[in-house]
Amino acid sequence: MPIWNPQAETMSRDEMSQLQLQRLRQIAEYVQRVPFYKKAFAEKGVNPADIKSLEDLSKLPFTTKQDLRDQYPFGLFATSTDEVVRIHASSGTTGKPTVGAYTRNDIKLWAEVMARTVSAASVTARDVAHNAYGYGLFTGGLGFHLGFETVGATTTPMSGGLTQRQLMLMEDFGATVLGCTPSYSIAMAEEAENSGIDFKKRMKLRVGIFGAEPWTEEMRREIESRLGIEAFDIYGLTEIIGPGVSVECESHTGLHINEDYFLPEVIDPDTGETLAYGQEGELVFTTLTKEAQPVIRYRTRDRTILHGDKCACGRTLVRMEKVRGRTDDMLIIRGVNVFPSLIESALLNVEGLEPYYQIFVDRPKDQLDKLEIQVEANRKYFEPVDMDKLEALQKRAEHMLLDTLGVSAEVKLMGPGSIERSIGKAVRVVDKRNLYKQ
């Protein structure tokens, strides 16, 4: 498989560390022009000149999502808006969005990391790439667009939605590569099935590049078998660049981080202490060369584990495990920590359930937390409705959840098509307990 930039992606550890240290010193100096960072460094009693080795990174202050909110919209810019050529924003569902800003050089950097990313997923100039990530303020559409065009793939800027039309164009244009959220890929396969289209026969698709939301190995299996493709995981976030922070290679043993540009750490989310490779914690990034809106030790709230051992693909870039969810996504149900991704794994291991589900958490007055999972059962249970089999399926699902989570959940089986399909990031969790806070 092609490596887009062998010099950068297969560099020795010594060379990489040297490059990172040199860039870290530069960026620490550079951010002093941002009043927020000048103050944050001073409060920590640290100077850019104090950075003598990469270990000194841990002396630098963190940046949090709250800091970005407090500085909304342009408070963290390190350049004047004259030099900013693009602004994106995250799809924050509450309050103000998180802004991502780019100078011309930042866009060049984005094109480079996205070219590496789609190349790792085997995309070349010979491919026809169907880009169903949302175009607009969301970074997915334009980020992938840059990557596909940079490697010379024939790019269709489709955006999300209008699924019938997506299917028609994918078939007519002979798309070989699909980019969209994992949840939308499943919805596309389903729409094809419902319209009597044999997706695998009619489409030339061979590869899918999926990200922007957590998805489990079980979901990968579903996608690969329903669409007849090889599925690659891609990770990124607006605050750092958008998509292009990390991606799987053909080995599918974690996502290679473009660490010459985005310096990763994993920390203990409670103490802030830096953790060693192999330990699970919160992922933190420092952008090493970004101009418009560099960030120092940005706490992503995403949970993962870093691995530095050799990869069969030849890349030496450090790998992160598939993101297990966000620290703030973790549900505490009757004192037990529950990750939504664990619920997905459990459900998809139950024969007869479909990959459409939603998690509801509630705390009825003066009662304990209630975890309810609405999940669709396979069509065969409804044609005609077989109450006995549905009841048995519900019991199996509840057992599986209790075994996996260590806490009981009520399963509500739903008919085909009753859970809303997403065209972008799926909303998996509805936590009604928040309504009572204040």
Ligand code: DLL
């Ligand atoms: O979701 C950027 C992106 C677009 C990545 C397209 C991949 C593909 P935001 O909207 O700022 O940016 O959301 C970032 O989404 O902190 C994670 O919590 C989550 N996320 C992104 N990719 C993955 C992934 C884009 N592969 C937030 N697995 C991040 C799990 C992911 N979670």
